[in-house]
Amino acid sequence: MKVLSLCLLVGVGVSSLRCQSQSSHMKETTPQQVVKTDNEWKKELSPTEYHILREKGTEIAFTGEFWNNTRDGIYYCAGCNTPLFSSETKYKSGTGWPSFWKPLNDKNIKIVKDNSLGMVREEVVCAICGGHIGHVFNDGPKPTGLRYCLNSGALHFKEVTSEK
Ligand SMILES: [Zn+2]
Numbered sequence: 274m275k276v277l278s279l280c281l282l283v284g285v286g287v288s289s290l291r292c293q294s295q296s297s298h299m300k301e302t303t304p305q306q307v308v309k310t311d312n313e314w315k316k317e318l319s320p321t322e323y324h325i326l327r328e329k330g331t332e333i334a335f336t337g338e339f340w341n342n343t344r345d346g347i348y349y350c351a352g353c354n355t356p357l358f359s360s361e362t363k364y365k366s367g368t369g370w371p372s373f374w375k376p377l378n379d380k381n382i383k384i385v386k387d388n389s390l391g392m393v394r395e396e397v398v399c400a401i402c403g404g405h406i407g408h409v410f411n412d413g414p415k416p417t418g419l420r421y422c423l424n425s426g427a428l429h430f431k432e433v434t435s436e437k
Contacts, residue, residue: 307353307402314352321426322351326404329389329396330424334369337425342371346432353402354429355381358421364414371428373421374413384409397421 309317314327324330334340339348348358348371358373366372376382380400387396387408397406406427413420 305401309402318352319426325424325427326350326352326399326402326406329387329405330426331407332370332424332426337370339371339425339428339430340369342430344430344432345435346430347377348423349429349431350381350399350402350404350406351427351429352399352404355399355401357381357399357406357428358423360433366413366420366422368422370407371423371425372413373423374415374417374419376421382406397423 311327315323318326321330321332325332342363343360345360347356347360349356356377358371359377362373362375362377364372364374383398383400385396385398387394394408394410397409398404399406404427405424407421407423410420410422411418
């Protein structure tokens, strides 16, 4: 009996210590990463979402769901549901892809150098799941001068209706 209660005490001590260190760690870092295998992504995503997010595909201009969506709302990563862009910074770029001049939160996206197709471009990646969302260019409107050129197929849209 004595040995058993000792073990229990030690067990409790260790787990409460672990809980404490985890919670302080969470506060310092950016949101937790979502990491999945290729097979898991394949099961969860539609073929289009998988092609864009995981294979860095690009949808054909003027074919996506959101290039001319003018409703108010938030655009979420189709892979992990992280809010990435808002209709407040969406604008008509004429490119046929949904275009924004600013992300909702800089922490939720990552910019990565992309040298594919013989061009030097800056890729926009979801910071949480690493999914490919689109590219960012320097020919956007004020105040940022940036054009986040995204794929509708990498996004989910949730309409926000203003309450009056
Ligand atoms: Zn994501």
